[in-house]
Each structure stands twice: as structure tokens, then as C-alpha cells.
Amino acid sequence: MQLDQPSGVVTTTQPAEGRFVSQITKNTYAMILAGGRGSRLKQLTDWRAKPAVPFAGKFRIIDFTLSNCVNSGIRRIGVATQYKAHSLIQHVQRGWSFLDGRFDEFVELLPAQQQIQESWYQGTADAVFQNLGIIRNIAPEYVLILSGDHIYKMDYGRMLAQHVNNRADMTVGCLEVPISEAREFGVMGVNAEGRVVQFQEKAPNPMSVPGDPTKALASMGIYVFNAKFLYEQLIRDADDPRSSHDFGKDIIPHIISKFRVFSHRFGDSCVGMTESGVPYWRDVGTIDAYWEANMELTKISPELNMYDHDWPIWTHQEQLPPAKFVFDDKDRRGKAIDSMVSGGCIISGASVRRSLLFSNVIVHSWATIEDTVVLPNVDIGRHAVLRKCVVDKGCRIPPGLVVGMNPDEDRRRFHVSEKGVTLITPEMLGQPVHGVR
Numbered sequence: 001m002q003l004d005q006p007s008g009v010v011t012t013t014q015p016a017e018g019r020f021v022s023q024i025t026k027n028t029y030a031m032i033l034a035g036g037r038g039s040r041l042k043q044l045t046d047w048r049a050k051p052a053v054p055f056a057g058k059f060r061i062i063d064f065t066l067s068n069c070v071n072s073g074i075r076r077i078g079v080a081t082q083y084k085a086h087s088l089i090q091h092v093q094r095g096w097s098f099l100d101g102r103f104d105e106f107v108e109l110l111p112a113q114q115q116i117q118e119s120w121y122q123g124t125a126d127a128v129f130q131n132l133g134i135i136r137n138i139a140p141e142y143v144l145i146l147s148g149d150h151i152y153k154m155d156y157g158r159m160l161a162q163h164v165n166n167r168a169d170m171t172v173g174c175l176e177v178p179i180s181e182a183r184e185f186g187v188m189g190v191n192a193e194g195r196v197v198q199f200q201e202k203a204p205n206p207m208s209v210p211g212d213p214t215k216a217l218a219s220m221g222i223y224v225f226n227a228k229f230l231y232e233q234l235i236r237d238a239d240d241p242r243s244s245h246d247f248g249k250d251i252i253p254h255i256i257s258k259f260r261v262f263s264h265r266f267g268d269s270c271v272g273m274t275e276s277g278v279p280y281w282r283d284v285g286t287i288d289a290y291w292e293a294n295m296e297l298t299k300i301s302p303e304l305n306m307y308d309h310d311w312p313i314w315t316h317q318e319q320l321p322p323a324k325f326v327f328d329d330k331d332r333r334g335k336a337i338d339s340m341v342s343g344g345c346i347i348s349g350a351s352v353r354r355s356l357l358f359s360n361v362i363v364h365s366w367a368t369i370e371d372t373v374v375l376p377n378v379d380i381g382r383h384a385v386l387r388k389c390v391v392d393k394g395c396r397i398p399p400g401l402v403v404g405m406n407p408d409e410d411r412r413r414f415h416v417s418e419k420g421v422t423l424i425t426p427e428m429l430g431q432p433v434h435g436v437r
Helices: 039-045 062-072 086-095 124-129 132-138 156-165 227-238 247-255 287-296 407-411
Strands: 028-033 076-081 106-111 142-147 150-152 170-178 186-190 196-201 215-226 261-265 281-283 324-326 335-337 346-348 351-353 368-370 385-387 389-391 422-424
Touching (some): 039 287, 086 106, 124 142, 124 227, 142 227, 156 215, 170 247, 287 389, 385 389
Parallel strands (some): 028 076, 076 106, 324 346, 335 351, 368 385
Antiparallel strands (some): 142 215
């Protein structure tokens, strides 16, 4: 496969693996916007940014975006941080320092430093603008703007290839969502060529996909720019006092009628399609969505394949002993059924069903854990009962505590979501934890 582009002909490599790794990806700089608080996750983000929230037993949310970059052949990556970033910074330093700077490969942290003006990042476009000098020094041909907030597998190389083939100035990653959910997204209208001709940012009455009034074409917050074009638009936007300095609200509406802006369907670059044929993408931005996405992984055949050796998810690998299950008496038996149990865990005469346990969780005798997500370093006391919960990192669950049986009683101490998921944090238990989470 060959592609015409201004800089010449580019040939793909590794076709047997189905990846697009070429000079295009090598000439791309990826900037991940990872400064968001994620307030819809309630107290789960009181001490960490949303991209740093643990997910799937041993990972953080941002690991999926970072892994997509590395697996796509994009090895020059910046991570822009802002809100309560220490946990995120520590994770990136520990888990993503394996790229070799001698080959111009790196993951570098870009904390908000007020480099250009005395303010923090004002919007997504401003976060990139305030790091413009750093990006220019790297001198990429293309810039890939990403969010660190979502769970998905995507070959960004395919999107870059389409961008070059279309001779686009900007390409927007998009997916089809139910029209009832589209109010939370930027929604695009495209012509037969896939060129964006309309864009609505979180409109109360979003436009539907032609021929299907039940679906809308939503922006994923994934953008490819020709680097020089991006610089021009960011400088122009920064000089506009009326702008909120956001890609969805300001940059895209300004350029779609003047420049070549195209859509890229997520299904064309999704890695590992689900059995139903729908690309896997999850916004785990609420307690209910977070619980559901984690619990889904405990199923026999989950839609997200975490055992995929061709497209691995990378992370900081703690050196931990294997999970351990002890006692086999009539009245207490250490067991876990339809569950995921991570390294360092000890199930000591307790019962775990349909649950996901992160690293270093200890469940003491006669405790019952069902339909629950337990984050790292949690100690669950004897005879405790937890049903349909999310237990935050570092909690010490008192012996005999019962949660998930009486929602009214639970609300007096904890946060109970719309769908009945109970969030438990150390502070709610009178165990204040500060510092690294």
C-alpha cells in the first residue's frame, strides 16, 4: 500500500500484523490531554486526575491511550497534566520510562507551567497552545491530539494514513452513538466523502446520521493536524478574546468552512472488534459507567480483550507475589468465582463472586464480596459484606460492615449512584488519606 502525500511516497510496514507503522507515524507527535478532574466520578477523583484512576485490575485509564500510541508506532508523546497530577506523574514516570531517547523516543510530562500567560490551561486548545514552543522544537510533520480519559484500542496509524490520503488539514476521530447520548458530545455532519460540513458542540437537539434518526456521529476528542496548520490556528485562536480556546467549541467551527476537515470512523481503526461488530469504546466518567466497564471484564468473554498479545496494554508492573487463596474448612473457604484477582491479593477464608480485585487486597475470613470493584491496598475485615460497591484505594473495611443491602442506610455514610452502586472512600470511613493515591 502506498500513499501520496506532500513529502513523498510512504510505504507501510508490518502488514502481517494489520498495523500501519510507517514514516507517517514516525513523523507524528502525540499530545495527550490528561489534566481533567473527572468530577462525575465524585470522590473517586478527590485526590487524583481522571486519567490516573485505576482500571481493569492493574492499569490506569491513561495506559490505554499511551499503549495505543506505542503500538501504533508513535513514540514521541507528551502528557499535559494539571488537576491533582502527582499520582498521574508518578505513574507515567514509573511505567513509561522504557522508551529510548537515543532513538528520539519519549513520553514526557507537560505540567501546566504558565509558560505563555499567568493562567492555567483555559481549554483543550489552550493546553496545546501553551506548549507550542515545545512542540515546535520537536518539529513533527503531524500532531495527534488525544484525551487520556477513555478505554479503547485504536491504531492511530490508520487514521493518519486516511488524513494524508485526503490531503486534509485536520481529521476528527468519530463514532456513532445513540441520539439520546449525543448531547454530551460534539456532533458532526459529513458529506459523501466524509468531509465535515457541520459541527455542533453538545447541542440540546443534535443532528442525526443521514438515514438513521436514532444515531449521531460524535467526536471522540481525537484530532490529527498538519503541524504548521495547527500552529497557525492556535495562534489565531489565542488572539481572539471571544474564544473559550477549545477545539470543539472554537477551533473546529471556525475552520470547517474554510479548510479541509475530514471525519475518521472509529470502526476503520478499532483494534479487536466486539462479537456484535460494534467497536469497543467506553467513557468511564461516572461511577455507574466505571463500575459497569470493570465488571464486564469478569465475564467469560468480555468485549474488551485484555489477553491480546498483538495489541498489549502496557503499564507500571509492580513486583508482587501471586494471588493466594487459603482455608478449606466447612465454615470458611477462600474462593473467587467469576472474578479477576490481581497479584499480591490474599483471599483468606472469604468468598468473592463476580468481582474485580486490584493488587494487594486482603479479604479476611467469613467476608463476602459480590459484584464489587476493589482498588489496590484495601483490607476487608472479617464478616464484612460488600455488594455492588466500588472501594477506593487504601480503605480499611471494618469487621462486620455491611454495604449494599440497605441503600438508605448506605447513603448516610457513602455515595450511592443512580443505579445503586455504592462508592466507599477512606475519608467516608473516617480514615483520611492524603498525598500519593
